[in-house]
Amino acid sequence: VDDLIVVALQLGIPLVLLVLAYFTGGSVERRHYASIRERELRWRGVPAISFRNIPPGWKVDDSALVMDNVVISVDYFKRFLASLRMIFGGRVKSYETLLDRCRREALIRLKVLAVERGFHAVINVRLETSRLANGRGKNGIAGIEVLAFGTAVQLRNRPV
């Protein structure tokens, strides 16, 4: 019984944070994925491609640089899982969804931006990922940022 009390005292606060982060982080992620899927479907008609040059057959009237960035925070539970992984090795599964969400969100926003400005497609799309440090030593990660940029093009003959 003594040991249990000691463990409860020492583990109490981190455990509460973990449980909290598991539920809040999980709920945020589920809702974000639902939104991503819905918008991916809605904007799938807008090509966002990595070609450096204008694809043959496209007649471009106008073009502009478009870019957006997405920042998603690491939650306590994900960081906990990742820090355990740093000991044993293997796929850091808790961060995989984070990057996946960031990239997909960034790509959707790029399309939305282009369309809102009257363009039809984005070529030469690039994604850059960086982590934001939170200033608490080298292990502290505040979140990750994905920057998406490309050349939005207005077409005389729409490809789709």
Next chain:
Amino acid sequence: VKFDPSLPKEGINVSPAHPLREALLLVAGVIGVTAVVVLAIGVVLDFAVPRIPAGLEARLFSAWFGGYRVDDADAPPREAALAEILAKLGRHTNHPPCRFRVLMVDDPLPNAIAFPGGTIAVTAGLLERVESENELAFVLGHELGHFHNRDHLRGLGTGLALSMVWIAVGLGGGGSVAEIASIAGALTQRVFGREQEMRADRFGLELLASEYGHTAGAADFFEHLSESDRGLGRKFAGYFSTHPLHADRVDALGQAARVAGWPLHGERKPLAVVLRDGAAEE
């Protein structure tokens, strides 16, 4: 160029694993690894500690903790009185009588600690609660038992090794993981710590019986402690102290005395005036 607007399949970048399952597996791994490391350290220390000569230990550590020997002329009265009891008990062991030193610590919590180098620290709180010389002799005998079994060195070695493990885990994994490892290590240690306490108790009991002809003081000591340990604050202090209180310790003592044929009751020798008055001053 033909544009195909269909979406790729879900789950390419994300591993299909439940996060809770992963968390459980990894935590179990950390606990398991820590327990194995602590046990391995224990095996190494069990091998190494008995091979460290007492003389070397004294040279290495005596300057760290200080204290007064029985033949030190400049010892304060309380230390001198304690050292005298210690010397009496020491006659029943095979250790040289001058090996051990006593040091008073002004701490209200009742405790006695065996430090490497042969120094026994006694807190003022302990003197306050103790009512007879027999009782005090049992506590001192218990600490002599730690020296006899070299538990103090074992504790030092485990402590050093564990803190290195925790630093390594902390560097690799971060705060909460180091927390888990430290708790797992402390619990593993406690299981063995309890065994050490029991053995030291048995040693103290034997010295008590040899010196006074009965084991009366031993049970008193635990009774006085549990009387003063009611109340939540004291309780927590007890949990974190080096000598956890347990009813089974008293039971084990009674049984050991019965098995060895030592009388459980007898006349208790009153505490020396210095020790009593010293306690009253607090």
